[in-house]
Amino acid sequence: MAWGGVVRGTAPPLFKERGLSPVGKALLKRVGLLIGTLLLVSALAFTAFSVIPGDPTTSVLGVEATEEQIATFRARNGLDLPVWQRYWNWLTAFVTGDFGDSYRYDMTVAELVATRAKVTLVMAGVAFALIVVISLPLGLIAARRRGGIVDKVITVLTQVTMSVPNFVMGIGLLFLFALVLNWFEPEYVPIEKDLAGHLRFMLLPALAVALPKSAMTVKLLRGSILGEMGQDYIRTAYSKGNSQGSALRRHVLRNAMIPVVTFLAMAIGDIMAGSIVVEQVFGIPGLGRMLVTSIGNRDYPVVQAIVVLLAAVVVGCNFLADLLYRVMDPRIDGR
Secondary structure, three states: OEEOOEEOOOOOHHHHHHOOOHHHHHHHHHHHHHHHHHHHHHHHHHHHHHHOOOOHHHHHHOOOOOHHHHHHHHHHOOOOOOHHHHHHHHHHHHOOOOOOEOOOOOOEHHHHHHHHHHHHHHHHHHHHHHHHHHHHHHHHHHHHOOOOHHHHHHHHHHHHHHOOOHHHHHHHHHHHHHHHOOOOOOOOOOOOOOHHHHHHHHHHHHHHHHHHHHHHHHHHHHHHHHHHHOOHHHHHHHHOOOOHHHHHHHHHHHHHHHHHHHHHHHHHHHHHHHHHHHHHHHOOOOHHHHHHHHHHHOOHHHHHHHHHHHHHHHHHHHHHHHHHHHHHOHHHOOO
16 A cells, blocks of 8 residues: 555665665664673672672771771762662763772772783783684694694694693693793783783793684684585686695685684683683783782772673674674675
């Protein structure tokens, strides 16, 4: 039935031209999911640290504090307000960049996090570089030597490495390089003091974080290459006189790298989260070590800020991986 010159049940052409494309709708949906996830994580973290046993007032002031001192501390930090009101006040301040003040230190949470985040980001960057340098050549070699001795050795090593937790890997590397070989000095070097020494120190903890992810990337790349090698367009390339190496470089790698690139983007968030335990093993004053210390000190503003920031990194990297997947593979537009 016509209504206003437009057939009912169909969108007006002007609406179609100005409306969001399927890709735009999909991205808008994922942005909404990203924001919703962060709100849920922040609410759960705030509520959890508000109801668990342990009073930050006693932890900071001690058991001999007077009632007046306790009341003043609770009023100054908003601990006398209901949980929902405290969360709302914290959230509205957090989105403007005001993370609050630390209970334990005479500093704002933003200042504390900024000093420690730099250390964790350096380690995460070195770990990511190691993942790329280690995994891509090994995955390519394993695929080209399919079924051979080299492929079998790489497969066994990746299976073993994937099964070892980060902290166990860190302890093993520390024992081997510091105690047995004496190649590593287990004393943290601040970046402000010696940039080269700082990067040398970060190599071993970054390797402990990178090795399990490198093993996963090797396995993923090998399987992706072998899957592409069986496609019809590769047989066509062979029929035109392309060698295996030429077909691999010119045709296979582009498609085979699609899942690998998205996996590496997601791995950035996992590296940040996995650094928590590794920092404890190597005594690195980063976000992970501060998180553990702040939980013990009941310094909840610091804990909440670090938890939400780490969640933002993980969720943001997943969002980036989704964008990269759509750029590299247009076939999934609108999904």
